[in-house]
Amino acid sequence: MAKKLKIEKRRKKRSWHIFGYGEELFDKDMITGAHTEIFGNGKINVEGCLGVFEYTDTYLKLKLQKGALILCGADFDILLFEEKLITVSGKISSVEFCV
Numbered sequence: 001m002a003k004k005l006k007i008e009k010r011r012k013k014r015s016w017h018i019f020g021y022g023e024e025l026f027d028k029d030m031i032t033g034a035h036t037e038i039f040g041n042g043k044i045n046v047e048g049c050l051g052v053f054e055y056t057d058t059y060l061k062l063k064l065q066k067g068a069l070i071l072c073g074a075d076f077d078i079l080l081f082e083e084k085l086i087t088v089s090g091k092i093s094s095v096e097f098c099v
Helices: 028-032
Strands: 035-039 043-047 051-055 059-064 067-082 085-098
Touching: 035 085, 051 067
Parallel strands: none
Antiparallel strands: 035 043, 043 085, 051 059, 059 067, 067 085
16 A cells, blocks of 8 residues: 655745835835836946946946946947936946946
């Protein structure tokens, strides 16, 4: 006769306390600061860009409200720059925030 397998019920894992709940999750600076969307290594949108510090084919330094955003790579091209939104295409190899 085959033995019956005893199946134990596992308790649900508790959620970590590092995750915020509700409005506690959003910091005031998150809402007013820069919003960045990176699409692979070929395109980046930065909402909250106040200007361009430096711009070459391989290096781009953007002015943000609190610091700067540095892009390194190749073949950079600014596709769009309206009000506080900038869209850059190229081969992005690194992204760095400087505060």
